[in-house]
Amino acid sequence: MRYELSPLPYAYNALEPVISAEIMQLHHDKHHAAYVAGANAALEKLEKYQNGDLPDLDVKATLRDLSFHVAGHELHELFWRTMQAPSDNNVPTGEIAEKIEKSFGSFSAFQKLFSATAKSVEGSGWAVLYESPKNGLLVLSVEKHNLNHAPGYTPILALDVWEHAYYLDYKNDRGAYVDAWWRVVKWE
Numbered sequence: 275m276r277y278e279l280s281p282l283p284y285a286y287n288a289l290e291p292v293i294s295a296e297i298m299q300l301h302h303d304k305h306h307a308a309y310v311a312g313a314n315a316a317l318e319k320l321e322k323y324q325n326g327d328l329p330d331l332d333v334k335a336t337l338r339d340l341s342f343h344v345a346g347h348e349l350h351e352l353f354w355r356t357m358q359a360p361s362d363n364n365v366p367t368g369e370i371a372e373k374i375e376k377s378f379g380s381f382s383a384f385q386k387l388f389s390a391t392a393k394s395v396e397g398s399g400w401a402v403l404y405e406s407p408k409n410g411l412l413v414l415s416v417e418k419h420n421l422n423h424a425p426g427y428t429p430i431l432a433l434d435v436w437e438h439a440y441y442l443d444y445k446n447d448r449g450a451y452v453d454a455w456w457r458v459v460k461w462e
Contacts, residue, residue, distance in 0.1 A: 275317065277347055279310045282354055292360050292454045297442050305438050306350040309419075312343035338420075345419035349400055352432045358460040366461040377411035384413075385456065391415050392433050392452045401452075403431035431459070 282302055287295035316339045322328035323336075365381055366374060378384035391413050392401035399417035404427035406412065414424055416432075433455055440451035 277310045277313045277317075277344070279307050280351060280354075284358070288359055289357055289458050290360075292458045293357075293440075294443050297438075297440070300442075301434075301438055302350075302354070305436075306347065309343045309346035309350065313340060313347055316340035316343060341420040342418065345416075345423075349402070349416070349419060349429065349432050350434070352429055353434050356431050356460050357458045360457040362457065364457050364459055364461070370461055373405070373411055384411075388413050388431075388433070389452050389456075392435050392455075393449050395435050398436040400435060401433045402429045404428060405430050 279302075282298065285295075286298040286302075289298065316336050319328060319331055319336050320333075320340070323331040323333065365371070371381065374381055374384045378387065388401055388403065392415075395401065395415045395417060397417060399415055400419070402414055402416050404412045404414060404424050406424075406427045408426070411430075412424060412427060416423070433452065435448055435452070440448065444451040444454075
């Protein structure tokens, strides 16, 4: 089993002016690609260990690397799929709007919580909207990809707030990036 870097579902410049083509290309082709390579390297080490070719492998560290890189890859895959060309009146409709209202009371309450979560991630990480068939929707911050996972919950919307996701366009103003990002969310 090996992971592969999927192509972006749109052109690098499709999210401008919210996210520049330069950031999209670097983010996808370098940063996301590094998570794919890291996951595959960890898998290769584990295979060699299992076959007896790498008997002194630090299994705990390798599994931590695998978890970090797989989570980074999967969150990026979700991140790319849930964005589209900017729209000034971008609000959810249909089933997702109903679920948001049921879980958070209103879209504005959800947006406020999700934005605050993204802006308050310590260091590098994500704001993620999870869904559980049993418990509805939940917003969590995910730091360093593989921390704060919610068992039984499926991530359905993720905002990357690692500096590589916004620094060329927004410098150190993560808040401005988060506020602008709502224009590119693909609610379908």
